[in-house]
Amino acid sequence: MTTTMLAPTDLKGAHEALADTKGTVSIRGAGTAEGWAGAPLPTAAVLDTTRLTGVLTYNPSDMTVSVRAGTPLAELQRELAANGQRLAFDAARVARGATVGGLVATADSGPLALAYGSLRDLVIGATVVLADGTMARTGGHVIKNVAGYDLAKLLHGSYGGFALLAEIVLRLHPVPGASRTVALDCALDAAAERAATVLGSALEPVCLEWADGTLLIRLEGTSEGTEDRSRELAELVGGAVLGDDAGAAAWKRHAELVGRAAVRVGCRPSRLAGLLGRFGDTAVAGLGTGIGTTSLPLDEVGAVHDAVTTEGGMSVTRRRPPDGVRAWGRPPSAIRLLTAVKKELDPLGRLSPGRFESWFAELDDKEGTP
Amino acid sequence: MLNAAVRDALASAVGPRNVLSDPVQLRSYECDGLTGFRQVPSLVLLPLDTESVAAAVRVCHEHEIPFVARGAGTGLSGGAMPVADGIVISLQRLRQVLEVDPVDRRAVLQPGVTNLDITRAAAPHGLYYAPDPSSQQVCTIGGNVAENSGGAHCLKYGFTTNHVLSMRVVLPDGEVVTLGGDTGEQLGPDLRGVFIGSEGTLGIVCEITVRLLRVPQTVRTLLADFPSVRAAGEVVSDLVAAGIVPAAVEMMDNLAIQAAEKAVGAGYTLDTPAALVVELDGPASECGSQFEQVKQICDRHGCTRLHIAGDTGERAKIWMGRKAAFAAVGRISPDYIVQDGVVPRTRLAEVLGRIEDMGTAAGLRVANVFHAGDGNLHPLVLFDEDAGELERAEELSKDIAELCVELGGSLSGEHGIGTDKACSMPRMFGVDDLATMDRVRSAFDARKLCNPGKLLPTPRLCGERPGRYRPHPLEEAGVIERL
Numbered sequence: 001m002t003t004t005m006l007a008p009t010d011l012k013g014a015h016e017a018l019a020d021t022k023g024t025v026s027i028r029g030a031g032t033a034e035g036w037a038g039a040p041l042p043t044a045a046v047l048d049t050t051r052l053t054g055v056l057t058y059n060p061s062d063m064t065v066s067v068r069a070g071t072p073l074a075e076l077q078r079e080l081a082a083n084g085q086r087l088a089f090d091a092a093r094v095a096r097g098a099t100v101g102g103l104v105a106t107a108d109s110g111p112l113a114l115a116y117g118s119l120r121d122l123v124i125g126a127t128v129v130l131a132d133g134t135m136a137r138t139g140g141h142v143i144k145n146v147a148g149y150d151l152a153k154l155l156h157g158s159y160g161g162f163a164l165l166a167e168i169v170l171r172l173h174p175v176p177g178a179s180r181t182v183a184l185d186c187a188l189d190a191a192a193e194r195a196a197t198v199l200g201s202a203l204e205p206v207c208l209e210w211a212d213g214t215l216l217i218r219l220e221g222t223s224e225g226t227e228d229r230s231r232e233l234a235e236l237v238g239g240a241v242l243g244d245d246a247g248a249a250a251w252k253r254h255a256e257l258v259g260r261a262a263v264r265v266g267c268r269p270s271r272l273a274g275l276l277g278r279f280g281d282t283a284v285a286g287l288g289t290g291i292g293t294t295s296l297p298l299d300e301v302g303a304v305h306d307a308v309t310t311e312g313g314m315s316v317t318r319r320r321p322p323d324g325v326r327a328w329g330r331p332p333s334a335i336r337l338l339t340a341v342k343k344e345l346d347p348l349g350r351l352s353p354g355r356f357e358s359w360f361a362e363l364d365d366k367e368g369t370p
Numbered sequence: 371m372l373n374a375a376v377r378d379a380l381a382s383a384v385g386p387r388n389v390l391s392d393p394v395q396l397r398s399y400e401c402d403g404l405t406g407f408r409q410v411p412s413l414v415l416l417p418l419d420t421e422s423v424a425a426a427v428r429v430c431h432e433h434e435i436p437f438v439a440r441g442a443g444t445g446l447s448g449g450a451m452p453v454a455d456g457i458v459i460s461l462q463r464l465r466q467v468l469e470v471d472p473v474d475r476r477a478v479l480q481p482g483v484t485n486l487d488i489t490r491a492a493a494p495h496g497l498y499y500a501p502d503p504s505s506q507q508v509c510t511i512g513g514n515v516a517e518n519s520g521g522a523h524c525l526k527y528g529f530t531t532n533h534v535l536s537m538r539v540v541l542p543d544g545e546v547v548t549l550g551g552d553t554g555e556q557l558g559p560d561l562r563g564v565f566i567g568s569e570g571t572l573g574i575v576c577e578i579t580v581r582l583l584r585v586p587q588t589v590r591t592l593l594a595d596f597p598s599v600r601a602a603g604e605v606v607s608d609l610v611a612a613g614i615v616p617a618a619v620e621m622m623d624n625l626a627i628q629a630a631e632k633a634v635g636a637g638y639t640l641d642t643p644a645a646l647v648v649e650l651d652g653p654a655s656e657c658g659s660q661f662e663q664v665k666q667i668c669d670r671h672g673c674t675r676l677h678i679a680g681d682t683g684e685r686a687k688i689w690m691g692r693k694a695a696f697a698a699v700g701r702i703s704p705d706y707i708v709q710d711g712v713v714p715r716t717r718l719a720e721v722l723g724r725i726e727d728m729g730t731a732a733g734l735r736v737a738n739v740f741h742a743g744d745g746n747l748h749p750l751v752l753f754d755e756d757a758g759e760l761e762r763a764e765e766l767s768k769d770i771a772e773l774c775v776e777l778g779g780s781l782s783g784e785h786g787i788g789t790d791k792a793c794s795m796p797r798m799f800g801v802d803d804l805a806t807m808d809r810v811r812s813a814f815d816a817r818k819l820c821n822p823g824k825l826l827p828t829p830r831l832c833g834e835r836p837g838r839y840r841p842h843p844l845e846e847a848g849v850i851e852r853l
Contacts, residue, residue: 059714059716061607061610061611061715061716062714062715062716063610063715064714084613107555107556107557107558107560109555113554113555117528117532117554117555118554118555120555120556120560120563121528121531121532121554128806130806134802134805134806135802136802136803136805136806136807137799137800137803138803138806138807140778140779140780140798141714141778141779142712142713142714142744142745142778142779142780142783143525143744143745144520144524144529144712144741144744144745144746144780144783144784145712145779145780145782145783146517146518146520146529146567146780146782146783146784146785146786146787147780147781147782147787147791147795147798147799148787148795148798148799148803148804148807148825149564149567149568149807149810149811149825150518150531150563150564150566150567151564151806151807151810152563153531153560153562153563153564154559154560154561154563154564154810155559156556156559156560156563157556157557157558157559157560158558158559159558161559162559173615174610174613174614174615175613176613177613196473199475199584200496200584202584202586202587202653202654203653204584204586204652204653221652221653221655221656222655222656222659222660224655224659225653225655225656225658225659226656228655229653229655229656264557266551266552266553266555266556266557267552267553268474268552268553269474269553270473270474289553289554289555290474290552290553291553291555312551312552313551313552313553314551314552314553314556314557314558315557316557316558328557328558332548332551332558332561333547333548334541334547334548334549334561336545336547337541337545337547337561337813337814338558338559338561340813340814340816341559341561341810341813341814343813344809344810344812344813345806345809345810345813356558
């Protein structure tokens with residue numbers, strides 16, 4: 001089977017790419033998460049979003065920006081930084097060229113999620129294209145808006161299975177005047193204790209992560225206030241305030257560790273250290289968010305899924321496991337509802353088959369090329 | 371109409387003692403806070419647990435009976451208005467705080483718990499629940515989930531959707547599922563996100579787990595007068611440009627100030643054309659220097675009086691003036707309609723100018739009280755029903771909401787679409803947008819029994835006209851404000 005390549009450059013092209021074709025379609029961005037979650041099944045076409053790029057509207061005074069979904073976030077951040085603004089989002093793979101749409105579709109997040117949430121909390125509107133070519137807008141360009149269903153959130157973490165994200169509107173924040181990181185070398189369980197102390201204080205950290213032997217806590221704010229708080233924080237946890245270069249290097253190492261992870265897990269924050277500690281491999285733990293990653297041999301991933309399920313959490317692989325090992329941990333309790341949503345939005349099962357493994361099995365028969 | 375067999379089935383689902391069928395009792399459920407829309411339900415159920423809710427919904431599903439979930443009934447868009455020949459499932463008796471976990475900073479709640487009671491339960495641990503709609507003393511967390519409620523402090527802290535981790539939900543066919551999970555980040559599709567703010571059309575929320583935040587170390591509040599609404603608006607723009615994210619920025623125009631001052635005497639200047647309330651919170655070291663910046667920005671724009679709250683009592687007084695504005699408008703006008711449109715912050719001055727022109731053209735006064743930081747307007751269209759001004763006032767009110775859309779904003783920032791604005795939805799969304807939303811609704815509710823006729827426009831609904839405005843019983847009792 002030859003694969004058709006579709007590479008739209010704008011919304012109209014994205015609409016035509018789906019409206020004027022038949023058969024299954026994989027949606028692909030920069031490819032930085034291709035190994036995540038279930039393996040994409042071979043499809044009749046691949047819809048490549050890497051030419052669907054560019055800022056559509058940016059009015060710094062409104063602190064919102066709309067972009068085509070294939071825009072690499074790192075590029076966008078450079079443009080925003082020129083106006084003293086940013087998308088308060090720092091997933092590890094942004095540096096590797098990840099697109100805004102891809103980051104939304106894979107529900108990725110970084111250390112700043114402690115203070116700002118993930119992209120679900122920062123996307124305020126979107127234009128999506130359904131499998132039949134229908135173009136639908138949700139949300140808008142204002143941060144406060146309750147008109148209609150919030151379809152952008154439904155697409156967050158949908159791995160291209162519900163619709164193509166074509167255009168995305170984002171809420172921005174000011175770049176803080178100063179940023180300081182306090183570091184402490186310690187074991188994971190000790191880090192968890194320190195984290196509880198920090199979270200109980202008035203210091204308001206924006207990141208609180210243990211990265212394979214080092215607890216990293218970042219503060220942001222005015223320059224004077226941040227200096228004062230970082231000293232206070234260092235004293236509180238018995239750590240050291242890092243200089244700018246050392247701070248940047250510590251977070252770069254953090255991102256590299258996350259980039260090498262085998263599994264992403266989420267659970268109650270207080271249970272994360274115990275959970276990751278069981279596997280004894282290189283891990284990164286968001287001690288305030290309950291989100292972590294660990295890099296153990298891929299054939300042992302099943303044990304992580306089971307352990308996370310016991311803790312009531314969620315897990316998904318970030319490297320392709322060998323045959324017979326599940327990419328997703330426990331399916332959500334609303335799987336019947338999820339399937340109904342999939343059927344309504346993509347009744348023929350055209351979009352990105354395989355990413356959710358057997359979740360939408362009843363649609364599998366309809367896949368394939370008509 | 372409900373036949374006897376269905377009535378029996380519903381009674382056994384929730385227990386016979388938890389059914390209201392007396393016409394007088396049913397009447398108190400005929401509307402929510404938007405009192406112009408009324409419909410007496412056939413039956414009201416007051417279930418005591420999730421299983422009873424699910425059992426009742428299964429009966430409705432089987433017999434195709436429309437149902438409407440209801441919390442405190444404080445909504446301002448007719449979202450909880452009953453449906454003809456349908457039933458109301460009230461969650462008022464599900465009002466337990468099930469758990470407060472100070473370690474993972476979260477609380478588990480039944481839907482009838484009031485917004486303020488969450489913070490009350492969290493307070494002994496130095497924690498609070500951030501979204502603070504101004505009806506927070508009576509409105510319930512279940513209703514907050516349905517409406518994705520905000521409040522004065524959502525500029526910095528976000529809306530209900532940013533604070534709910536997970537929910538136990540009864541789907542419209544009676545299945546009970548969990549949406550969301552133990553972390554804010556979900557690894558798969560975020561059904562929780564589409565459910566929150568769905569205005570009761572996708573199911574009934576029966577248990578909610580919310581994030582709690584640590585009480586900020588410092589709160590600083592000021593009240594500043596300005597020679598014009600435009601000057602006050604420029605202050606807001608400059609705050610943004612300076613990289614300051616205040617906890618709240620609220621603006622009132624002269625008409626609103628006069629009304630509020632007459633009602634509560636909170637110390638606002640009677641003849642000032644505009645006033646701003648600015649609040650900062652956070653670590654003391656951050657707040658202090660930013661507060662100085664705010665004061666300088668106010669001065670730069672011709673601030674004529676700056677009042678800084680010296681203690682929590684003074685702070686409460688400033689907020690009392692702001693929050694009283696809506697109810698207080700009743701002192702300067704026999705009737706009024708509240709709007710809830712949003713514009714991009716940079717269009718604030720423009721939209722206010724146009725609202726003034728539209729008011730003049732319609733021969734009606736419009737008072738403005740709004741969340742300036744996020745561009746959420748609450749224009750109050752003042753009119754006299756007895757002078758035959760209702761129709762003109764409604765027209766003006768609708769035009770204002772639609773003007774917000776025209777300027778790149780939204781029909782609603784926090785009150786919801788409900789019954790009230792469903793017919794304006796085509797001004798904001800295209801046919802395909804609405805059809806896609808309807809597809810999502812069908813996935814949740816194939817039989818369209820769950821709060822039908824709300825949020826999305828229907829031909830029948832859009833042909834009808836609401837009745838006249840009457841004060842809500844809770845409003846008359848002074849328990850809620852129209853905000």
